[in-house]
Amino acid sequence: MTRFLTLAAAALTLTSAAHAAPRRIVSLNVCADQYLIALADKGQIAALSSNARDPELSAAAEAALGLRVLRRASEEVLAIRPDLILGYPIGPNRVAGAPPGQWTMLGLASADSYSAILDQIRQVARAVGHPERGERLIARMNRDLAALPKAKRGGVAAYYQRRGYMTGTGTLVDDLMRRVGLVNLAGKLGKPALAQVPLEAMVAARPDWLIVESGSVAVVDQGTEMLQHPALKSVPRISVPQSWTVCGGPAYVQAAQGIIARLNAHK
Structure with missing residues (x-):
């Protein structure tokens, strides 16, 4: 009986070790950065992508201050020897020189809807060892979205970007x-x-x-010049930070709140 209990305890220890939370996590993409910052312990984050602190691209730029960012991804990842790598998606040659199968990798496709964001939150939360944090984050996001006020005025909108590019259907912006x-x-x-x-x-x-990125409000180059053409001056504008819409993640709620606020503020 004693031998059975000893073997059972050993098996439990091995199972727990196999499912232990990763201790050194690296993110290779600004979108993955935001999930990692929201769901992992700071001590688990070994490095973030090179754009993690760029407020134009990352909605978590302030939270990334003080955390390591990658400058030469392949070399640094090899030196860090992480036990989990997050990316969008990670191909076989993203980390040059890494022996196959050395690290656990979670590649995530670009989220094109709110439901896809929730799926990815759960995936990352499980991967970093904190599934309960994922559920808490989802509950908070659902609560905040349910509390959104009604828009006083709807209508047809164009998400119009530099050089005349417009974001179409089947995208996160369309979902928003x-x-x-x-x-x-x-x-x-x-x-x-x-x-x-x-x-x-x-x-x-x-x-x-017209929904435009806040970085395009002023003319800074030829790409933004056409957005300020007099022929478009009569169309009301909603300005949102690019970092709210470039990635799926918790910033989806901020984007929805920001757009509603600007719709209701317009007279």
């Missing part, structure tokens, strides 16, 4: 538009996920709103 009560102009025009729409075509389409 539907959530706040807007109709994506790209759908009415039959455009794909990303299409270049000339200024003349945009003027002729007569959208009720």
Whole structure:
């Protein structure tokens, strides 16, 4: 009986070790950074991507301060020897020189809907050893979205970017538009996920709103100049940080709140 209990205890120890939370996690992508920061202990984060502290691209830039960021990914990852790597997605040659199967890798496709974000939160939360944090984050996001006020005015909107690119249907931006009560102009025009729409075509389409990235509000180059053309001046604008929409993640809630606030603030 004693021998059986000893063997059972040993088996339990081995099982616990096999499922222990990773101690050195590296993220190779600014989108994965945001999940990792939200769900892992700081002590588990060995390094974040090179863009982790860039406020233009990362909604978690402030939280990334004080954490290591990668400069030469392949060399540094080899030196860190992480037990988990997050990326979007990770191909076989992303970390050059790494022996096959040396590390656990979780590759995540770009989230194109809120439901995809929730799936990824659960995946990352399990991978970093904190599934309960994932459920708490999801509950908080659901609660905040349920509390969104109604938009006082809807209409057709175009997410119009530098050089005349418009974000189409089947994207995270499209999902956001539907959530706040807007109709994506790209759908009415039959455009794909990303299409270049000339200024003349945009003027002729007569959208009720233009959603633009806050970094494009001022003219800084030829790419942003067309967004300030006098022909578009009469179209009301909703400015949102690029970091809220470039990735799936907790910032989805901030984006929805921000768009609703700007819709309701317009007179």
